[in-house]
Amino acid sequence: MSTISASEKVDGFTRKSVRKAQRQRKSQGSSQYRTQSAPVELSPLPQLKDTPSAEQQELFMQKLNQCCVLFDFLDSVTDLKSKEIKRATLNELVEYVSTYRGVLVESAYPDITNMICTNIFRALPPSDNPDFDPEEDEPTLEVSWPHMQLVYEFLLRFLENPDFQPSIAKRHIDQKFVLQLLELFDSEDPRERDFLKTILHRIYGKFLGLRAFIRKQINNIFLQFIYETEHFNGVAELLEILGSIINGFALPLKAEHKQFLMKVLIPLHTAKSLALFHAQLAYCVVQFLEKDPTLTEPVIRGLLKVWPKTCSQKEVMFLGEIEEILDVVEPTQFKKVQEPLFKQISKCVANAHFQVAERALYFWNNDYILSLIEENIDKILPIMFGSLYRISKEHWNPTIVALVYNVLKTLMEMNCTLFDELTSSYKAERQREKKKEQERDELWKKLDQFKLGNAPLVQNNSHSIPNDTNDTSAV
């Protein structure tokens, strides 16, 4: 308490960065260990490789059972010997399932899955830091990782073993198993999520019967993330898996998949933490469009609907995604969305935040986009001209102004006559806009007189308002 920095003395507030620095300690958590019973002491078993093969299976089972004992890693002094025995045993088990053939006999499956479930399935602990910001804060790491990592490793090797038989395993690796696995994706520990990603991908590949279920549950996780909790640590990892799943979808796309695109992937763009998974999300969207170009229009319109209003950082990401989409767009599809799309782009180039404006102007460095613009210059130039012309005069940032000059030059070269027309009508256009604005204001003033509470109007003159509207517009 006595060491108060000068900056704190001055304003009494501590800046976020200062507070962050104060708790730079590595935070670790776990809620895996809950047993309050007396600790079990492990005694070392003989090595598998030193055992005659006839007895190996029996020993393998014993070792699996031994690894079901859990230890408290928050307490770093107790059970050191037993912890070491379990670690060594797990290492041996990993080696055993990855190098030996014929170890996965049918009777081993229940014990294998039981060992895995006991070790990894747990209710994730409450976050140490309630306003955890994944971009700035250090994640809370799983404290029992020394063991858990090996169990994950074991699960992975188990699934990848050439003798692995999904038809037997499906009795144990079932919907409930997958559901619990998916819940673990919320883990704050990136190492754990990375393992989960690979494992879920293997399961999706090997268990055809679980595929629809996995997709549906991921759907639910995303919907809950978007509309209910706004918090889930594993969105990026799940999207990465989906990216490769989408890649394998058969054509024509099922209605279920299209619904997933429009009702889940597009709304995911509204998330506050978009930066954490935008690359993976954009990849999924582009995968969909490469599969089925007719989805371009709904996707672009969807993105325009959820276009960020105040967050410039997100706007830059959206522009990046639009460019990725335009890279693969078919010219016929492009024509369908060019108007609403370029209305938005024209707003972006005129954005006061130079990074947004810059990102939008970079579109003109892309040869394919340039060819699309050229093909449709008579539609696009009138939309873009006003903004470009204005910011070439008004933008505060010299880099933007320079970029805009180049863009204007490119556009002029595409259609010189139209460009000249627009230049000469620019002033008149702006005046017309101003006049429109005035008319709007006057109309509202007029409507003020019809405010609620004007009882006779409500009763009889329901028509009069639209009529008035027409009158005003005729003025």
Place this chain on the structure above:
Amino acid sequence: SSQQHQEAVHHCASSRCGEDSHGKLYKNDTETQLYSLKMYSIIHIFYSSYHLWKYTIYDEDEVLLALAEQLGNFTMLVGGPEYVHCLLPPLESLATVEETVVRDKAVESLRKISQEHSPVDLEVHFEPLVKRLASGDWFTSRTSACGLFSVCYPRVSSTVKAEIRQHFRTLCSDDTPMVRRAAASKLGEFAKVLEPEYVKSDIISLFTALASDEQDSVRLLAVEACVSIATLLPQEDLETLVMPTLRQAAEDKSWRVRYMVADKFSELQKAVGSEITKNDLVPAFQNLLKDCEAEVRAAAANKVKEFCENLPEDNREQIIMTHILPCVKELVSDTNQHVKSALASVIMGLSTILGKDNTIEHLLPLFLAQLKDECPEVRLNIISNLDCVNEVIGIRQLSQSLLPAIVELAEDAKWRVRLAIIEYMPLLAGQLGVEFFDEKLNTLCMAWLIDHVYAIREAATCNLMKLVEKFGAEWAQNTIVPKVLGMANDPNYLHRMTTLFCINALSEACGQEITTKQMLPVVLKMSNDQVANVRFNVAKSLQKIGPVLDSNALQTEVKPVLEKLATDSDMDVKYFAQEAISALQS
């Protein structure tokens, strides 16, 4: 005429006049649309028509939210309760959108207007809507349906009732967790409107199923429902119908569920009654206080006082002493500061329950330990609740440990902590008496006047006023006023201003004599300060203390100074001087 009005509305809607005029009325920005929605409800009669809504560009969630809200107030505008069902189609659409806030608002409006439907209309128009929503394809409509069952159930025929129960049952086992959550959160509400026999036959099985759902987010909502359900059942059924589920929830493997049990503990306790509390809830509560997750322990710690208060009086003391207090003792030295701080905010309340002897023997050591806790929040929570303990054993018992704790908090680096402790000064002063105060606390109170945070200086000023009210003008004259007036010569203009603020606060409590003789000369002298802020505060102070002064001093001393300030070179000084002159004239 309401019939005509109806027709007019429909006419306007179908002629799509709104769409044509749309561009003329609205700029394409949400804020204007929002504003217009709120201000010009009448225009939105047209837009509220379902058809029209489809044409317009109202797909902005903010706008939809306002629309959903406004439609709930539209009954009179569509011609009264007779026509209220016209509002159902647009609200039905809004109840299916993805954005949760819009949907919730639409459901809220639907609930509201359901009450305005006649029983016949409810069956003809409203209930079919609920059914459509309940069997919708997308999860949004089904979640919305969950909130509508309980409002129409009491007012429909028994066949329709049976259908409603069936729909609710279906949604409770929906395969989308969002829907099950919505159903679970409405389970208690729905149980309340059901006939008792159906509570037993329907609700209990749904409750049991939801409470063992595979998702913990569903299970924890069942805990909430448990409270309502337990109050609806006769005591003899609780043991078999509710308790197995509740016991299971208290030991759930997910900490979120256990947290919920801890959080709802007092409600649960009241709902299940004293017998079950004694046999089941006491051990459950002990476990929650010892839970492995700090979140759960903190939630339980928060409930310690309430739980003890509501124990059956005949063996309350014994239960607390043998079962609860040992856990509480452990929590005092918990590793997590939130747990300790939660406990500190309620622990003092135990003293009234346990009485003087137990408090001195068992609780006092705990209070003292918490007063020395390393975490300021814990100490503060103890000090904030001193009044409970004062009633039982008097504050003197604590004073020896209190003082170091107060001194440390008074200098805490966080200004909010300092602010909080200042607010307890008048209380402490009253309880500890003037001698103790002068000896130990007075210096602190004066030191706050020169704190570097304005809020602290302001609170310190206000604190002085309260102290004077408590200890009287004579005390003020001897101990406070000289120090306050001394600050008028401080080189820091902020401290000089503090003198003025103190005078503003103290003049009334100190009375005419002290104000005129001691304070006024200092104020007048400060009118020559070289800092303009001080000068205009002089003007403000004069205006403030004017009414306390005698008229002679006002005329001969105050007036000339104000007139001089009114010609000051600084605009603000002039302004406030003139303000003061006109205020003092009237």
